[in-house]
Amino acid sequence: MEEAAGNDASYPPLFRRPDPDTGSSRDADQQPAPANPVFEVPVIDLEHLDPVRLEEVCRSVGLFRIANHGVPSALMDRLLDQARVLLSLPFESKQTLFSDPMSYIWGTPSLGAKLSNLNWVEGFHIPLGQPKSKGHDLGSQDSAASFRCLADEYGQHMAAIARTLFNAVAARLKLDAKKTASYLSEFDGTFVRVYRYPCCPDIDKYFGMGPHTDSSVLSILCQDELGGFQVLHDNQWFHVAPIPGTLIVNLGDMMQVYSNDEYKSVRHRVLANRSEDRISVCYFAFPMEDGLIVSSRYKAFTYGEWKAKVLEDIKATGDKLGLARFRIRDPS
């Protein structure tokens, strides 16, 4: 596609060559079927939230589309448009423009360590709720700072949605409000990831993002119209069709722990696209770093400990072990 070819200097160098010889090819069992079916994504109406239906969906699927979410579509459009513009800047500019506390990442979504396989993705990591980002400076010439303000504004909406969903779920799970006060921190430690999945010359060899579960409590995805996001359900991969203006929520590992494995931290992935770039924006809600998380199926841990273990495992094995790391083994 023309736009993609013109964007070449904006791609990480490794993504510019027709067939980079890095990263191992996918395992045979991870090959996407030629035509994955489209998933009938359950819809949760946030304006008339039905906690029983929400719980049912958390148990059976772990992923849903939210309607009537209250996020202005103009804001979502602006975010995706600006993301596209900034990600089209030259590779070197992106590295310097997006500096501490933000960062520019490529080849892996993991900060601080590489996953074993190269992911055909690049993006900005934008922490939310940091003191500096409260001083909105939309008149600034600094495009990264302006974008951060936009991401912050969007993040406020996401935080409200995360809180609404968490409270409904916590009530169904009968979580003790005092003991679980640290289970959702809408602001501290949360971040937005703005991704571009550059068009990829070898989509049989690379994923946009390989199969994984999120470490979050829940994650909220806003994607452009291209598609590529897939979910694993009943051992089969399904397309999650993009519908403009709607958001996709997937439960993360923490929610699975809170629910003693009753709810699913659902496995998902992003396919690479041969001819077009895809843009997406993901918000991740996490627990507070130091609060103790107690569950009948897992050893008690703090999210800080979880993060350290994930990093350690990725460094040692190239992959995240996640829930298996903390699960209490069956005595049998």
Ligand SMILES: O=C(O)CCC(=O)C(=O)O
């Ligand atoms: O970009 C997407 O569609 C999904 C990204 C994702 O799954 C993640 O960052 O964990």
Ligand SMILES: [Fe+2]
């Ligand atoms: Fe994810």
